[in-house]
Amino acid sequence: MAAAVMDQLVDDVVSAGEVLKDDTPGVSGEVMLVNTDSFEECNHELDTTTTTGGAAPGHPSPPPPSPITQQMQVKELVEGVGNMAVADYGEKAEPEDTMQDLGPDEDGEEENIDEEYLQSTDWLQKEKHVFILSESGKPIYTRYGKEDRLVTLFGLMQALVSFVADSDDVIRCIVAGEHKFVFLVRSPLILVAVSHSVASIAQLLMQLTYVQNQIVSVLTASALTRMFEKRRNYDFRHLLGGTERLLDNLLNMLDSHPSFLLGAIQCLPLATSVRDTITQTIIQYCSKIKNLVFGLIICQNQLISLVRMKKFLLHPADLHLLFNLVNATESLKTSENWMPICLPKFDPNGYLYGHVSYLADDCEACLLLLSVDREQFFTLSEAKQKIVSRLRRHHCLEGINTAIRTSSYTVKAVGAPELRHFLYKSKTTAQFTCPEYTSPYQTVEGQRHLFGMYQLLHHRVHSVSRPLKMVYMVMDTQTLLGWVTKEFELYAALEPLVTKNNAIIYINKLLRWIKCDEHRLFILSSPTF
Numbered sequence: 001m002a003a004a005v006m007d008q009l010v011d012d013v014v015s016a017g018e019v020l021k022d023d024t025p026g027v028s029g030e031v032m033l034v035n036t037d038s039f040e041e042c043n044h045e046l047d048t049t050t051t052t053g054g055a056a057p058g059h060p061s062p063p064p065p066s067p068i069t070q071q072m073q074v075k076e077l078v079e080g081v082g083n084m085a086v087a088d089y090g091e092k093a094e095p096e097d098t099m100q101d102l103g104p105d106e107d108g109e110e111e112n113i114d115e116e117y118l119q120s121t122d123w124l125q126k127e128k129h130v131f132i133l134s135e136s137g138k139p140i141y142t143r144y145g146k147e148d149r150l151v152t153l154f155g156l157m158q159a160l161v162s163f164v165a166d167s168d169d170v171i172r173c174i175v176a177g178e179h180k181f182v183f184l185v186r187s188p189l190i191l192v193a194v195s196h197s198v199a200s201i202a203q204l205l206m207q208l209t210y211v212q213n214q215i216v217s218v219l220t221a222s223a224l225t226r227m228f229e230k231r232r233n234y235d236f237r238h239l240l241g242g243t244e245r246l247l248d249n250l251l252n253m254l255d256s257h258p259s260f261l262l263g264a265i266q267c268l269p270l271a272t273s274v275r276d277t278i279t280q281t282i283i284q285y286c287s288k289i290k291n292l293v294f295g296l297i298i299c300q301n302q303l304i305s306l307v308r309m310k311k312f313l314l315h316p317a318d319l320h321l322l323f324n325l326v327n328a329t330e331s332l333k334t335s336e337n338w339m340p341i342c343l344p345k346f347d348p349n350g351y352l353y354g355h356v357s358y359l360a361d362d363c364e365a366c367l368l369l370l371s372v373d374r375e376q377f378f379t380l381s382e383a384k385q386k387i388v389s390r391l392r393r394h395h396c397l398e399g400i401n402t403a404i405r406t407s408s409y410t411v412k413a414v415g416a417p418e419l420r421h422f423l424y425k426s427k428t429t430a431q432f433t434c435p436e437y438t439s440p441y442q443t444v445e446g447q448r449h450l451f452g453m454y455q456l457l458h459h460r461v462h463s464v465s466r467p468l469k470m471v472y473m474v475m476d477t478q479t480l481l482g483w484v485t486k487e488f489e490l491y492a493a494l495e496p497l498v499t500k501n502n503a504i505i506y507i508n509k510l511l512r513w514i515k516c517d518e519h520r521l522f523i524l525s526s527p528t529f
Helices: 003-017 038-045 067-080 110-118 147-165 201-219 221-230 244-254 258-262 272-286 316-328 330-334 377-393 396-406 444-461 500-516
Strands: 128-134 139-142 173-176 179-186 189-195 292-299 302-308 337-341 352-360 363-371 419-426 431-433 470-474 479-484 488-494
Touching (some): 147 179, 147 189, 173 201, 179 201, 189 201, 201 221, 201 244, 201 258, 201 316, 201 444, 258 316, 258 431, 258 444, 272 292, 272 302, 272 377, 272 396, 292 316, 292 352, 330 352, 352 377, 352 396, 363 396, 377 396, 444 470, 444 479, 488 500
Antiparallel strands (some): 173 179, 179 189, 292 363, 337 352, 352 363, 419 431, 419 488, 470 479
16 A cells, blocks of 8 residues: 555544544553563564675675575575475464384484484474574474484584674574574574464564573573583583473464564453452562562463562563463462572573462462562462462452453454454553454464464564554455554454445544553553562
8 A cells, every 4th residue: 555545544543533642542651561662672683685684783794605605505404494385274283292203213324214304294284493502503492393303404504503603794584485594593592483474584583582581581691601601512401301391382372372472461351449459469468578579460371460679670571481481380280389580681690589379279360479589488478378368358369260251352342343353552551452352263273364464464564674654454354454653553353345434433443442441451550569
């Protein structure tokens, strides 16, 4: 759509609903989460002028490899991952290794067996692969398959990184047909995503950054560096043993949960009185505990309450890692747990010590108390018991359980018949809201397709070379709209035959509806100890 037409559409939307800054849903002067966009940080790391990245600022660009060398490198890498076939939208990517064991190596045929392993149908069908290796080429993690069977492929990826590094450059990505090969070099780790999905290069880079942060959250960045400096050939898999479930679960969420794409968190819709009581209870029993930094209650990847020490903010990316920890660890449900947790955005080189436990057997919410004092387990355990006791007296546990069962809403609540689904992010609070999936997105295939369309819209409005205020796409099966302002981001799917005027009316009706319910959908205060 021509720029003039898009500008006119933006003007029409604003004028039709008179959307003023003071009326923007979810805006708050109090901030409890860092509201800088992690995706924007990843986006600006990319050099859009070349597939292998650009020179560092202030340094001349080195001469590129010869076309023959580039072609050979790309061809070899594409063949190394087996020319993956396009996966069906209906196939659900599972983290478990579904490939058959090809048996032990015999008679010196290891190389042939590994080649057969690379051609496994189950492995080739995957839409996106993620690999982690050390700078020395040692395999650490693969989303699918077994690292020991992919040693040659890991070695090839390390060779590509070293080849570009020899020219004083950093490899960012290679595009070969429908495949995108995205590299994230974070010494001492190399992370690679190979994908033929709709996800953009910047979005894949953001996903790799989350994977790298997940590893840092277990070991800390300084510990990783120290170990690699002492032993460059160290097998990091021994250190990460048992944490594969965290990486698997994180990658599944990255493929489907909009919170990562938006760089925001979702709050459990809750009555203001119930949320205030929960927050005040945490403050009452935790405010006098020395060195306590954060106290929060979460449930089903949604935030219920967050209290912080003054002058400290929690980054959404760190909160996503806490969600992933709770979501992927079933054992947390049965006992009180004391564990070191590194939050990379808060401090990549040190641990916070977390008291993590569910509130009660009859409540699905999890309480996390994060301190810088490693000797506070019993103090925080006592505080937890007092918090639960008061929440039960004020019927807040029942309120949380009721909200879990009934607080989700469908797009019908908006009263816009041709609106199918939407994502709304408040930039000032780094929070978002969205309805349940309804027809035609009730199936796994439909939800994957819609998420792919949201990724496409997100990429277009955040393009480094040509960012847009609004994208309006009319397709055979749906109409899509993406709209970004200083205060919010909105992505919506509408009926395919909706008129432009009706789309404007429905979007403004949606904004008014969110505004009326914003105190239930968002946390607009920023309580502190």
